[in-house]
Amino acid sequence: MEDFDYVIVGAGSAGCVLANRLSENGKYRVALLEAGGSDLNFWVRMPIGYGKAFYHNTLNWKYLTEPVPGIADRQSYWPRGKVLGGSSSINAMVFIRGQAQDFDGWRALGNPGWGYDDVLPVFKRMEDNVAGADSWRGAGGPVTVTNIxxxxxxxxxxxxxxxxxxxxxxxxxxxxxxxxxxxxYQITTRNGFRCSTATAYLAPACDRENLHVIKAAHVTHVLFEGRRAKGVEYRRGNEIRQIRARREVILSAGAVNTPQILQLSGIGEPAMLKRHGIEVVHAADQVGRNLQDHxxxxxxxxxxxxxxxxxxxxxxxxxxxxxxxxxxxxxxxxxxxxxxxxxxxxxxxxxxxxxxxxxxxxxxxxxxxxxxxxxxxxxxxxxxxxxxxCHPTSRGALAIRSADPFAAPEIRPNYLxxxxxxxxxxxxxxxxxxxxxxxxxxxxxxxxxxxxxxxxxxxxxxxxxxxxSGSVFHPCGTCAMGPEPATSVVDPRLRVHGVDGLRVVDASIFPRITAGNINAPTIMVGEKGADLILAAAR
CATH class of the missing domain: 3.30.410.40 (Cholesterol Oxidase; domain 2)
Incomplete structure (x- = not known):
C-alpha cells in the first residue's frame, strides 16, 4: 500500500485546486484520485461542446433525482462531471462569484474567516481577468476569465x-x-478553449514528482483506524486497492459524491447506515441534508x-x-x-x-x-x-440506497x-x-x-x-459548514466533525447557496481549503 501525505478524492472544481496548491512547495506527497478519465476530449475543450458533454456516457455521472412533487412529480436530470476538472469541464462556463452578502451570511452563521472581506482576496488571487485587475478583480491567477x-x-x-x-x-x-x-456574462475560456480547473490548476502541476494523479479510480470508502481517517479504498478496473494518508484525507467529490462517500464510510444518520449494514464510525445526521440548488x-x-x-x-x-x-x-x-x-x-x-x-x-x-x-x-x-x-428556501436531501458504492444515491431536491x-x-x-x-x-x-x-x-x-422549471445544475450544501456538529458536517476549517484527519473541500460545504453560478465560489473554496490545510501543516 502506497503512502502519501495527502489523499484528495475527486479532481473537480475544488480538487484540482487542492492538488496544485498542496504539491506546490514540494514538501508533501499528494495523491489525487478521479473516478473519470482525461479531459483531453473535443467536447470538453471546445466551449459549446458542453451540449454534448451534458449527456455523455463517460464524461458525466448523469444523475436523476426522485420525482419532485413541487415540479409536477417530474424527475430532474443532474449532469455532474466525471472527468478531470469535474463539472468545470462540462459546465456553461459563466463566471459569477456571488453577492458580498452571501459570504457575510456564511460568517454570520458561525464561520469566521468566510466573510466577503476574507474571501475577496482569494477570488482575486485565483483569477486572470483578461480585462485587468482592479479593486474587485484579479489578474495573473490560474483561471482565465474572458469578457465576450x-x-x-x-x-x-x-x-x-x-x-x-x-x-x-x-x-x-x-x-x-x-x-x-x-x-x-464573462466566461472561463482561454484563447478560445474552455479553462476548467484541470486546465488552470492541474495541467501546470502534473509534472511535479510529488503529485500522483490516478484516473479511473472509484473511491468506495474512507479507511479508519479508530476515529482517524488513514486512507481510502478504491476500485480501478477489476482491482480493489488502498492508499494511505499520513496527514489527511480530503473529500472533494462534489455535492453528490462527497456525502455518498461519507455515508458509505460510516459517517451519517445511524439508523440509515445500520439499515444498509454499514458500521457507524460517527453519528452525523446532517450528512446529505441541507441540499440546495437553483x-x-x-x-x-x-x-x-x-x-x-x-x-x-x-x-x-x-x-x-x-x-x-x-x-x-x-x-x-x-x-x-x-x-x-x-x-x-x-x-x-x-x-x-x-x-x-x-x-x-x-x-x-x-x-x-x-x-x-x-x-x-x-x-x-x-x-x-x-x-x-438566487436564494431558494427549499431544502432537500440525498442518501445512499444501499452499501453498493456504485449505486447512484437517492436524490430528493424538494424544489418549490x-x-x-x-x-x-x-x-x-x-x-x-x-x-x-x-x-x-x-x-x-x-x-x-x-x-x-x-x-x-x-x-x-x-x-x-x-x-x-428545472435545475440549473448548482447543487451544494450537503456537508454544510458550521460550528455545531448537530447542525453541520464540517467546522469552519473544513474538518469533519467527530473524526480526525478528514476534511471536505468542495461545494457541499456551502451553508447557504450563493447567488448565481457556483463554479467560481467552489474554486474559491478549493483555494481557501488549501490555505487552511497548509496552515495546519505548519
Missing amino acids: EKVVHPLCENYLAGGIEAGLARNPDFNGATQEGIGI IGFDHLYASQRPTLNDVLRPWWGRLAVGLRYVLTRSGPLSLSVNQGGGFFRTSPERTRPNMQLYFSPVSYTRAIPGRRALMSPDPFSGFLVGVSN STDEDVQELLEAAHFLRRLAGTGPMREIIKHEIKPGADITSDEDLVADIRQR
Missing part, C-alpha cells in the same frame, strides 16, 4: 436595451462593485430577426462556424449560449437581487430536458430569456416546497412578460412560444412554472 461583450450575438443589444427600459441598470461587471443589473425556467420566443438557430441548424452553417473555430478559435463555438445576463429584485421590498437572468440567442423547444443538442436548435429563428432563483420560492418565480414570470413588452424586445419578438399568450393568470403561470 464585443463578440456576442447582435440580439443581445435588444436584450440589454429592453432590460434598461424595464428598469434595470446596465452592469458591465457582475463580479465588481455590485451584482445587480443587466449585462453580458431552479429556473425559460420563456421562448419566435424571432423576427436571425438568431443562432439560423447559423447552427443548417449543415452549411455548422460547417462555416466549425471551420471558423478550427482556424481562428473564434465565433459561436468559442462561446456559451448563455450570453446576456443579469440580477434583479422581483419586488422593491427586497434588499438585494433574488433572481438571475439569462439571454440565449438560440432556442430548443423540442429538446428533452437535460439533452439540449446545442448544435441542433429549432428549425426557425428563435431565442429564449430565462430566470433562476415553500410558498416563498413559488411566489418569487411567479414575480419573475411577470417580469419576463414586462421585459418582452419593451420597445427593443418587441422589435425582435414575432410571438411567444412558451408559456404562450393564453397563459395569463397567476394560477396558470404557477402551473407552467411547476411543469417546465
Whole structure:
C-alpha cells in the first residue's frame, strides 16, 4: 500500500485546486484520485461542446433525482462531471462569484474567516481577468476569465436595451462593485478553449514528482483506524486497492459524491447506515441534508430577426462556424449560449437581487430536458430569456440506497416546497412578460412560444412554472459548514466533525447557496481549503 501525505478524492472544481496548491512547495506527497478519465476530449475543450458533454456516457455521472412533487412529480436530470476538472469541464462556463452578502451570511452563521472581506482576496488571487485587475478583480491567477461583450450575438443589444427600459441598470461587471443589473456574462475560456480547473490548476502541476494523479479510480470508502481517517479504498478496473494518508484525507467529490462517500464510510444518520449494514464510525445526521440548488425556467420566443438557430441548424452553417473555430478559435463555438445576463429584485421590498437572468440567442423547444443538442436548435429563428432563483428556501436531501458504492444515491431536491420560492418565480414570470413588452424586445419578438399568450393568470403561470422549471445544475450544501456538529458536517476549517484527519473541500460545504453560478465560489473554496490545510501543516 502506497503512502502519501495527502489523499484528495475527486479532481473537480475544488480538487484540482487542492492538488496544485498542496504539491506546490514540494514538501508533501499528494495523491489525487478521479473516478473519470482525461479531459483531453473535443467536447470538453471546445466551449459549446458542453451540449454534448451534458449527456455523455463517460464524461458525466448523469444523475436523476426522485420525482419532485413541487415540479409536477417530474424527475430532474443532474449532469455532474466525471472527468478531470469535474463539472468545470462540462459546465456553461459563466463566471459569477456571488453577492458580498452571501459570504457575510456564511460568517454570520458561525464561520469566521468566510466573510466577503476574507474571501475577496482569494477570488482575486485565483483569477486572470483578461480585462485587468482592479479593486474587485484579479489578474495573473490560474483561471482565465474572458469578457465576450464585443463578440456576442447582435440580439443581445435588444436584450440589454429592453432590460434598461424595464428598469434595470446596465452592469458591465457582475463580479465588481455590485451584482445587480443587466449585462453580458464573462466566461472561463482561454484563447478560445474552455479553462476548467484541470486546465488552470492541474495541467501546470502534473509534472511535479510529488503529485500522483490516478484516473479511473472509484473511491468506495474512507479507511479508519479508530476515529482517524488513514486512507481510502478504491476500485480501478477489476482491482480493489488502498492508499494511505499520513496527514489527511480530503473529500472533494462534489455535492453528490462527497456525502455518498461519507455515508458509505460510516459517517451519517445511524439508523440509515445500520439499515444498509454499514458500521457507524460517527453519528452525523446532517450528512446529505441541507441540499440546495437553483431552479429556473425559460420563456421562448419566435424571432423576427436571425438568431443562432439560423447559423447552427443548417449543415452549411455548422460547417462555416466549425471551420471558423478550427482556424481562428473564434465565433459561436468559442462561446456559451448563455450570453446576456443579469440580477434583479422581483419586488422593491427586497434588499438585494433574488433572481438571475439569462439571454440565449438560440432556442430548443423540442429538446428533452437535460439533452439540449446545442448544435441542433429549432428549425426557425428563435431565442429564449430565462430566470433562476438566487436564494431558494427549499431544502432537500440525498442518501445512499444501499452499501453498493456504485449505486447512484437517492436524490430528493424538494424544489418549490415553500410558498416563498413559488411566489418569487411567479414575480419573475411577470417580469419576463414586462421585459418582452419593451420597445427593443418587441422589435425582435414575432410571438411567444412558451408559456404562450393564453397563459395569463397567476394560477396558470404557477402551473407552467411547476411543469417546465428545472435545475440549473448548482447543487451544494450537503456537508454544510458550521460550528455545531448537530447542525453541520464540517467546522469552519473544513474538518469533519467527530473524526480526525478528514476534511471536505468542495461545494457541499456551502451553508447557504450563493447567488448565481457556483463554479467560481467552489474554486474559491478549493483555494481557501488549501490555505487552511497548509496552515495546519505548519
